[in-house]
Amino acid sequence: MVLAIVLLNWEQAYQALETIKRLSYWKRLNPLIIVVDNGSSDTYRSLLQNASYGHHLILNSYNRGFAGGNNDGISLAITKGSSKILLLNIDADVTEECVVHLISCMEKKPELGVIGPLLEVEGKIFAGGRDIGLYSDTQVIFNRNKQVSKILPVDYVPGTVFLARTEVFKDTGLLAEDYFFSGEIADFCHKIKKGGYICAICTKCTAIHKTEKSFLRKTLYPYYSLRNRFLYVQRNARYFSALLTGKWVISGMVYSAFAYLRGDRPLSRSLRLAVKDGLTGRFGDQHQRFLAKICEDYSEMK
Numbered sequence: 001m002v003l004a005i006v007l008l009n010w011e012q013a014y015q016a017l018e019t020i021k022r023l024s025y026w027k028r029l030n031p032l033i034i035v036v037d038n039g040s041s042d043t044y045r046s047l048l049q050n051a052s053y054g055h056h057l058i059l060n061s062y063n064r065g066f067a068g069g070n071n072d073g074i075s076l077a078i079t080k081g082s083s084k085i086l087l088l089n090i091d092a093d094v095t096e097e098c099v100v101h102l103i104s105c106m107e108k109k110p111e112l113g114v115i116g117p118l119l120e121v122e123g124k125i126f127a128g129g130r131d132i133g134l135y136s137d138t139q140v141i142f143n144r145n146k147q148v149s150k151i152l153p154v155d156y157v158p159g160t161v162f163l164a165r166t167e168v169f170k171d172t173g174l175l176a177e178d179y180f181f182s183g184e185i186a187d188f189c190h191k192i193k194k195g196g197y198i199c200a201i202c203t204k205c206t207a208i209h210k211t212e213k214s215f216l217r218k219t220l221y222p223y224y225s226l227r228n229r230f231l232y233v234q235r236n237a238r239y240f241s242a243l244l245t246g247k248w249v250i251s252g253m254v255y256s257a258f259a260y261l262r263g264d265r266p267l268s269r270s271l272r273l274a275v276k277d278g279l280t281g282r283f284g285d286q287h288q289r290f291l292a293k294i295c296e297d298y299s300e301m302k
Contacts, residue, residue, distance in 0.1 A: 003103065004032040004082035006073030007090055010063060013037075013044035019090045020053045026096040029103075032056065032080055034073040039063040065180035065285060066159065074174055078166055085169070087162040092119075094161050094207035101205045102163045105151060113168040113197025114189060116157035118142055118206040128154030128201040132186045133233045133244055136251060142203070152201045156189035161207045168192055178283045182221065183228030190236050219294055220287070223270040226252050227286075230278030249275055266294045 005023060009016040016035060023033055033055040037045055039062040048057055058072050070087055077085045084103060088094065098117050106112045119126045127142035132155075140154065157163075162185065172192050175184040189199045226248065233244040256271035273293060277286065 003029050003084050003086060004034055004077035004080060005086045005088055006070055006077065007035045007088055008038060008066065008069045009035060009040060009090060010038040011040045011044055012090060013040065013047040016048065016090045017051055020051065020055055024053050028100060029096060032077065032082055034058065034076055036060065036069045036073045038069040063287065065177060067175035067177040067179055067184040071174040071177065074169055078169065083166050085164050085166055087159055089160045091210045092160045092207055098205035098207060102202055105202050106163065106165065111198050112200055113192045114157045114162060114164045114199045115202055116161050116163060117202055119158060119160055120206055120208045121211060125206065127152055127203065129156045129158060129186065131155045132183060132229055133237050148203055150202065150204055152203050153198055154201050156186040157199050157201065159185040160209050168197060171195060179228045179231060180224065180285050182224040183232050187232055187235065219266050219270045220290060222267060223274045223290055226271060226274035227278045231283050248278065269294060
């Protein structure tokens with residue numbers, strides 16, 4: 001088995017099934033499709049269990065986060081003998097031709113540990129990401145009019161469409177689960193680069209990422225994104241850890257103040273909480289605690 005595709009689902013079974021359906025039409029690759037349900041409600045789990053498409057289904061009893069859920073799929077792919085593993089968001093649209101192209105690039109360059117395509121998000125094209133310990137906006141805007149190499153080295157390949165050699169996971173280990181959501185891919189790429197691998201974007205193919213502006217996206221994502229920068233800095237910034245920790249404290253509090261002045265108290269609270277948890281080392285799953293505190297803001301605003 002050359003390719004395994006890991007799809008992570010949480011309360012979006014209809015979207016997951018649409019993705020599985022598209023993958024089932026592929027002709028050249030015939031991938032092993034692994035769906036990991038991260039503790040969804042019974043209704044959504046039943047939909048995945050009763051689907052007629054050919055896929056392996058892992059049912060987690062609780063939400064293990066992006067890293068934990070994907071690690072379950074990666075582990076199964078390794079035991080099934082897959083030589084390459086594609087982590088694919090269910091809200092991403094990638095063609096078989098694009099993935100064939102990524103695999104071809106990887107096979108021609110043995111030093112390539114991870115590769116992904118360009119990503120189109122809301123009409124903009126991005127080419128990978130920059131160091132999350134240094135930058136707030138890590139997405140790199142791609143200019144199609146500029147001459148660039150077909151293989152573009154980057155600090156990290158987004159987990160949206162993330163093709164890795166199986167041997168990279170064997171050499172480096174799986175994704176760090178204490179990030180829970182956001183930052184684990186950047187951390188993984190940092191580690192494998194230290195081991196001699198290259199992380200790159202193929203500029204000759206593009207996938208589409210269809211993001212939604214949900215409540216969780218506007219509050220929960222900023223919380224984990226900021227909080228996990230403290231964890232990333234602690235692990236990967238060695239000589240500049242204190243300096244960068246100070247940077248994220250100041251940035252977090254400034255952005256929190258701006259959000260408060262705009263009347264967005266939930267976002268303001270989420271950023272303050274991210275700074276507090278980052279400084280005190282409160283990592284891992286904070287979903288329930290976070291939602292309880294944010295709901296307090298909504299109750300006070302009514």
